[in-house]
Amino acid sequence: MAKVITSPVYVVGDNIDTDQIIPAQYLTLVPTIPEEYKKLGSYAMVGLPDELYPTRFMAEGSTEAEYKIVIAGKNFGCGSSREHAPIALGAAGVEAVVAESYARIFFRNSVATGELYPYESRERLIDICRTGDIATLDFDTDTLTVGNQTFSLKPIGDVRPVIEAGGIFNYARQSGMIPSKA
Template identity: 65%
Template structure:
């Protein structure tokens, strides 16, 4: 009886994104361990190494990139919204008597936040932005009408909002100086709505999400979605923490104090 032909060896399965990790004792970095039938499966990876053990199994060692130490900028904001009308001026955002507080001092920065929107008329806005006895808000997102931040050019206005816990403002339009100060301080994202009247379709306390990648404001409570204008080149400046932080990050000015 003739010898039977041996069955062909089963191909080694190709797994491009194995979550298994392998630590090479002769190296200081942790690597991903992948299995594949040939090296061409890994042409998109750099510095791929091929090892073959005694049984003929092929191991492809692919360096695992070390995560950046810098936190990724936010892409979404979520929480309750506080709804305002048109022409909210900086004196309503932070009354002049509180401008003696110095934001660079942590305790005074925190106190500044406790006075955010303390200039709003209670006859119009019966729900307090800052609950009595607290120094921060439960409303991280502001929805407003036109000409938000008009009035004096006080830099304390966006700083007070940021200190209170506001992450973003979505308004129909802004006073130029408030928009500039928001970007320069990196305290809040001043986002523009594509359409008017969004503040009339939302209610204080509604649960909303701002998605910066899709440029939308989603009101989950009302089941509505509104388009935002892209923030453009101002985004990276705010992400960095303001104009000075951005200048240091990009090498425009020395990072040495």
């Protein structure tokens, strides 16, 4: 099945750590409780410094971001092991992050939860894209098109079916690794 998303992008720098994605004070919210999951989304990226990010990720009073794609530099998601980080982004409506590299636990949590696709770029896209640019992410060709430029991304490979299934539990059930729910 062809999968393509088109959306304005939100561009962040290098080393965006989990405190910037979801500050620790909001970790009181439990992601498996539906209303608290939604609330986590409303705080996504609120830790980004105001002076560096005058255009805020989440519009005032909104619970869903207009950006389905986040473009990032190196070491995205470093710091804590909080799964609240990919969950907050997913709950805010983000479907994919395209970063130069990831911190290990963030990448893993993104896949385990199925919240978002952690793509790796070959170029330093944060020097090319601007927040608000419209981009198209094509999952079948592993490419990101911004304006008239198309960038080839590192193939997401085995991770795609896990995220498509909705995370490791659904994937493990679909593939018979663990029994179906009673």
